[in-house]
Amino acid sequence: xxxxxxxxxxxxxxxxxxxxxxxxxxxxxxxxxxxxxxxxxxxxxxxxxxxxxxxxxxxxxxxxxxxxxxxxxxxxxxxxxxxxxxxxxxxxxxxxxxxxxxxxxxxxxxxxxxxxxxxxxxxxxxxxxxxxxxxxxxxxxxxxxxxxxxxxxxxxxxxxxxxxxxxxxxxxxxxxxxxxxxxxxxxxxxxxxxxxxxxxxxxxxxxxxxxxxxxxxxxxxxxxxxxxxxxxxxxxxxxxxxxxxxxxxxxxxxxxxxxxxxxxxxxxxxxxxxxxxxxxxxxxxxxxxxxxxxxxxxxxxxxxxxxxxxxxxxxxxxxxxxxxxxxxxxxxxxxxxxxxx
Amino acid sequence: xxxxxxxxxxxxxxxxxxxxxxxxxxxxxxxxxxxxxxxxxxxxxxxxxxxxxxxxxxxxxxxxxxxxxxxxxxxxxxxxxxxxxxxxxxxxxxxxxxxxxxxxxxxxxxxxxxxxxxxxxxxxxxxxxxxxxxxxxxxxxxxxxxxxxxxxxxxxxxxxxxxxxxxxxxxxxxxxxxxxxxxxxxxxxxxxxxxxxxxxxxxxxxxxxxxxxxxxxxxxxxxxxxxxxxxxxxxxxxxxxxxxxxxxxxxxxxxxxxxxxxxxxxxxxxxxxxxxxxxxxxxxxxxxxxxxxxxxxxxxxxxxxxxxxxxxxxxxxxxxxxxxxxxxxxxxxxxxxxxxx
DNA sequence: CTGTTAGCGCATTCAG
DNA sequence: CTGAATGCGCTAACAG
Numbered sequence: 001x002x003x004x005x006x007x008x009x010x011x012x013x014x015x016x017x018x019x020x021x022x023x024x025x026x027x028x029x030x031x032x033x034x035x036x037x038x039x040x041x042x043x044x045x046x047x048x049x050x051x052x053x054x055x056x057x058x059x060x061x062x063x064x065x066x067x068x069x070x071x072x073x074x075x076x077x078x079x080x081x082x083x084x085x086x087x088x089x090x091x092x093x094x095x096x097x098x099x100x101x102x103x104x105x106x107x108x109x110x111x112x113x114x115x116x117x118x119x120x121x122x123x124x125x126x127x128x129x130x131x132x133x134x135x136x137x138x139x140x141x142x143x144x145x146x147x148x149x150x151x152x153x154x155x156x157x158x159x160x161x162x163x164x165x166x167x168x169x170x171x172x173x174x175x176x177x178x179x180x181x182x183x184x185x186x187x188x189x190x191x192x193x194x195x196x197x198x199x200x201x202x203x204x205x206x207x208x209x210x211x212x213x214x215x216x217x218x219x220x221x222x223x224x225x226x227x228x229x230x231x232x233x234x235x236x237x238x239x240x241x242x243x244x245x246x247x248x249x250x251x252x253x254x255x256x257x258x259x260x261x262x263x264x265x266x267x268x269x270x271x272x273x274x275x276x277x278x279x280x281x282x283x284x285x286x287x288x289x290x291x292x293x294x295x296x297x298x299x300x301x302x303x304x305x306x307x308x309x310x311x312x313x314x315x316x317x318x319x320x321x322x323x324x325x326x327x328x329x330x331x332x333x334x335x336x337x338x339x340x341x
Numbered sequence: 342x343x344x345x346x347x348x349x350x351x352x353x354x355x356x357x358x359x360x361x362x363x364x365x366x367x368x369x370x371x372x373x374x375x376x377x378x379x380x381x382x383x384x385x386x387x388x389x390x391x392x393x394x395x396x397x398x399x400x401x402x403x404x405x406x407x408x409x410x411x412x413x414x415x416x417x418x419x420x421x422x423x424x425x426x427x428x429x430x431x432x433x434x435x436x437x438x439x440x441x442x443x444x445x446x447x448x449x450x451x452x453x454x455x456x457x458x459x460x461x462x463x464x465x466x467x468x469x470x471x472x473x474x475x476x477x478x479x480x481x482x483x484x485x486x487x488x489x490x491x492x493x494x495x496x497x498x499x500x501x502x503x504x505x506x507x508x509x510x511x512x513x514x515x516x517x518x519x520x521x522x523x524x525x526x527x528x529x530x531x532x533x534x535x536x537x538x539x540x541x542x543x544x545x546x547x548x549x550x551x552x553x554x555x556x557x558x559x560x561x562x563x564x565x566x567x568x569x570x571x572x573x574x575x576x577x578x579x580x581x582x583x584x585x586x587x588x589x590x591x592x593x594x595x596x597x598x599x600x601x602x603x604x605x606x607x608x609x610x611x612x613x614x615x616x617x618x619x620x621x622x623x624x625x626x627x628x629x630x631x632x633x634x635x636x637x638x639x640x641x642x643x644x645x646x647x648x649x650x651x652x653x654x655x656x657x658x659x660x661x662x663x664x665x666x667x668x669x670x671x672x673x674x675x676x677x678x679x680x681x682x
Numbered sequence: 683c684t685g686t687t688a689g690c691g692c693a694t695t696c697a698g
Numbered sequence: 699c700t701g702a703a704t705g706c707g708c709t710a711a712c713a714g
Contacts, residue, residue, distance in 0.1 A: 015707055026685035031709060039683055056489060061466040062406045063707035066690045071403055073446070081432050087422040094422070094449045101463060105414070106447050108435045122442060125402040148397065234634040264634060270611075271636045290631065293575040293605060295612045356691055367701035372693060380699055404691030407706050 014055045023051035034059050065127070074104045074313070075123035077133040079111045079200075083232060083260075085286060085305045086134070089156060092309025093132065102129065111200035117142045124149050130316040132309075136161040137202050152322060154312040159328045160206055168312045168329040175301045175333045176207035179283060180214025182335050183253055188281065191215060192224040192251030194240045194261055196232035204257040207285060211255060224251055232257060237264020245272065245280075253281035253341055259288040259300055266294060266340065281341035291338070299338030307331050355396045364392035375400050406468070413443045415654070416464035418474040420452045420541075424573060424601075426627060426646045427475070430497060433650025434473065443470065452541035458483045465490050471657040473650075477502040478543050493663060495653040501547055504667040509653045511674045516642050517548035520624060521555025523676050524594055529622065532556060533565040533592030535581045535602055537573035545598040548626060552596060565592050573598060578605020586613065586621075594622035594682055600629040600641055607635060607681065622682035632679070640679030648672050 016034075020027045025044055032038040033048050051057075065071040076093060078086040093104055107123060109116040117139045123131065124145060131146065131153045138146070146153045146164050153165040160173050183191070193211075195204060215221055224247050226240040237260060244254065245268070256262035262284030269276050276282055276296055284291055287302030308331050315329060357375075361368045366385055373379040374389050392398070406412040417434060419427040434445055448464060450457040458480045464472065465486060472487065472494045479487070487494045487505050494506040501514050524532070534552075536545060556562055565588050567581040578601060585595065586609070597603035603625030610617050617623055617637055625632055628643030649672050656670060 013707090016709095017707080020685095027707095028686080028709075028711095029684060032684090035709090041683060044684080056486075058462065058466050058486075060407075060468060060707055062403055062412055062468055063690090064709070065403045066401075066407050066692090067707075067709040069690065069709090081428040081435070084425065084428075087425075087428045090447075091422050091449070103446050103448065103463065103467065105444050106431075107444065108432070121399065122444065125399050126444070127401060127403055145397075145399075234631050238634055263631075267634055267636055290575050290604075293579055293608055295608055354691090358691085361701095368691095369693075369695095369702080370700060373700090376693085378693095382699060385700085401691055404706095405693070407708090408691075408693040410693090410706060 013060075014057045016057075016059070019048065019051045019055055019057045022055060023048045069127075071127045071129060072100075072102045073126050073128045074102050075120075075126065075128040075131040075133075076104045076106045077109060077116065077119055077123065077131070078106070079109050079134055080231070081108060083258075084288065088305035089134070089309040089312075092306040092311075093313055094309075095306070096310045096313035111197070113137065113139050113142070117145075120145055124151075130154065130313070132156055132312050132316070135202060136163070136167075150322075152316045152320070154316050156308050156312050158203055158206070159330055163326040163328060165322050166312075166315050166327045166329070168308050168315060168331060170303055170308075170331050170333045171210075172203040172206035173210040173213075175285065175303070176210025176212075177214045178210075178333075178335060179207070179255060179285075179301060180211045180218075183255070183281075183283060183341065184214065184218050184220065186341070188253040188341075189220065190250065190252045191220065191222045192244050192254035193222050193227070193256075194237060194244060194254055194265060195225070195227040195257040196230060196236055196261055197257075198227050198229055200229075201232075201257070207257070223249055232260045234260050234264040234267065237261030238268045239264070241265040241268040242272070245274070251280065253277075253283060255283045257285065259284040259286040259291045259298060262298055262300065262340075263290055263294065266296070266298065276340050283341040287334075287336055294340075296339040297336075299341035300336050302334045302336050304331050304333075354401075355398045356401070357398075359396055360389065360392045360398045363396060364389045410468075412468045412470060413441075414467050414469045415443050415445045416461075416467065416469040416472040416474075417445045417447045418450060418457065418460055418464065418472070419447070420450050420475055421572070422449060424599075425629065429646035430475070430650035430653075433647040433652075434654055435650075436647070437651045437654035452538070454478065454480050454483070458486075461486055465492075471495065471654070473497055473653050473657070476543060477504070477508075491663075493657045493661070495657050497649050497653050499544055499547070500669045500671055504669060506663050507653075507656050507668045507670070509649050509656060509670040509672060511644055511649075511672050512551075513544040513547040514551040514554075516626065516644070516674045517551025517553075518555045519551075519674075519676060520548070520596060520626075520642060521552045521559075524596070524622075524624060524682065525555065525559050525561065527682070529594040529682075530561065531591065531593045532561065532563045533585050533595040534563050534568070534597075535578060535585060535595055535606060536566070536568040536598040537571060537577055537602055538598075539568050539570055541570075542573075542598070548598070564590055573601045575601050575605040575608065578602030579609045580605070582606040582609040583613075586615070592621065594618075594624060596624045598626065600625040600627040600632045600639060603639055603641065603681075604631055604635065607637070607639065617681050624682045628675075628677055635681075637680040638677075640682035641677050643675045643677050645672050645674075 016027045107119040155163045155167045157169040226244040284300035291298030357368045448460040496508045498510040567585040625641035632639030
């Protein structure tokens with residue numbers, strides 16, 4: 001208790017006080033200059049900046065956030081990063097944040113609602129300015145924490161439920177429905193379905209339901225399924241397509257839970273010598289780069305994940321206060337003809 | 342100054358003080374309980390937890406970090422998220438952090454060193470416990486800030502230079518070299534190269550150099566190039582392969598800057614009716630899922646991005662102090678035979 | 683335009 | 699095992 005305690009691995013920190021005394025000004029002047037806020041004489045600014053240079057001062061945002069009671073952290077919660085759509089959303093978030101000094105704090109839930117609950121609790125303790133979270137499928141406690149936090153909350157990807165505050169995304173049910181309508185109109189009759197992660201991926205299920213609705217309305221139905229609980233991948237799509245083809249009764253078109261799965265389907269057909277789309281047509285979802293580059297461009301539904309991330313941030317920042325009514329922003333989708341269906 | 346100022350959009354916050362008085366204990370007792378640290382009577386703990394429940398208390402980590410002078414934030418800096426390898430690294434980071442209460446704060450540089458410099462400055466102001474950064478290619482100022490910050494710094498992906506503190510990754514030069522040796526041994530003689538992002542992707546260039554070294558040693562060289570400054574994608578790989586094939590002189594094997602590009606090459610050949618590997622062999626880098634699922638499994642070099650992220654965190658946490666000497670951890674790579682070369 | 687003062691909410695001594 | 703006091707580094711009034 002005689003020696004100043006050595007801070008573990010941190011260099012002797014330089015604080016506003018050091019800079020201020022060195023520049024011969026008050027602390028608040030330094031603070032104002034560092035945040036370019038409030039009036040400052042050009043002369044003093046120069047002097048202070050010099051002191052900042054000399055000392056290598058880096059303001060401590062932790063202290064700043066505590067003092068001003070608002071942190072410049074954005075909590076972002078996604079179920080996974082292995083599905084490319086979420087990194088794409090993050091890119092949109094990042095683009096919208098560029099030039100600001102907000103920092104995204106990212107958490108992964110692995111599609112587990114209890115993990116999500118803990119994650120939300122943890123993020124909330126950082127007093128983020130905004131919370132971005134994928135989907136509507138939360139525990140009661142999660143929803144409650146989010147509601148009561150008072151911060152702006154954007155539920156991303158999906159607009160098929162009533163949001164806590166803001167929802168930015170597209171109607172997956174609608175996309176499924178339109179897919180069905182489109183394929184019926186093209187004359188397909190014998191529908192197959194290949195799906196991934198059946199328990200966890202709520203949006204894939206919504207698309208499936210929309211599709212089923214469209215078919216039912218036309219007096220049709222899905223005659224063959226190959227569904228699995230593993231996460232989506234090209235490999236899984238290939239495997240399940242093989243399984244589907246071995247089932248009795250041949251589909252003339254197969255709808256996939258997403259493009260990765262569909263590309264797997266294309267690969268299977270390539271290997272098995274099945275002619276696309278004549279012997280079997282293939283339809284995906286997402287509009288990924290890989291589908292577009294395929295020798296036969298993949299028929300699919302294009303959504304815009306980058307936009308979802310970007311708009312989520314923009315909407316969240318439009319006002320500090322939540323509105324009376326929840327807001328839904330539809331980023332839309334678009335059937336892409338392609339050549340596989 | 343009569344009315345308590347309304348905090349913008351935040352609910353009336355409940356603090357340790359509220360919980361403490363409600364439970365009839367001191368603030369430090371609450372603090373100890375919330376962090377389960379230090380001795381507490383089971384009875385008081387129960388009473389306090391009840392108060393926590395009733396009030397919905399969420400500890401403020403910002404205040405906590407300031408008081409204890411150590412934040413539980415991990416700064417992570419990657420050049421992009423559109424290249425799938427970086428999300429994979431993040432997954433590894435996330436896996437290693439699971440169960441702890443550290444949170445990753447993620448920044449993207451878009452392969453711009455000046456952006457990176459600002460990013461590092463910004464992250465450092467959050468006093469992160471650890472900084473993870475991709476690559477060695479920093480500005481002087483960035484390196485200096487990182488050195489002087491005193492925090493543990495892990496430079497990821499690459500081990501071909503001397504790290505500031507710790508490097509976790511593989512030798513890209515070595516991978517290029519081994520690729521060359523492997524293909525020479527298989528009897529290839531006429532080498533083509535297809536590359537992306539030539540200015541920005543230093544690791545791709547290192548692989549190229551290693552490859553060139555191996556060829557030179559064998560008295561060979563690269564006879565045809567198709568190189569571009571755009572970021573890697575399947576589409577670009579396809580486009581550049583078409584370009585390469587239109588050049589005079591036909592390569593018997595083409596090395597690609599990565600698997601995405603190589604898959605584009607495979608697609609081009611499929612369309613153009615070029616037989617792989619007999620008329621033209623294809624070799625990638627990374628060992629992505631998509632290459633493995635191709636009708637002809639892609640010949641490539643497997644690296645382990647997930648491991649890089651995971652080990653980076655583990656190493657960073659081994660000790661609070663930097664060692665005297667920089668540390669390099671080699672996560673290795675492996676030539677994957679595949680069927681395209 | 684600038685300096686002084688008083689907290690922000692919590693973790694950490696140190697007595698008790 | 700527990701409580702009171704101190705201050706982390708900064709920002710936000712406010713007075714000058």
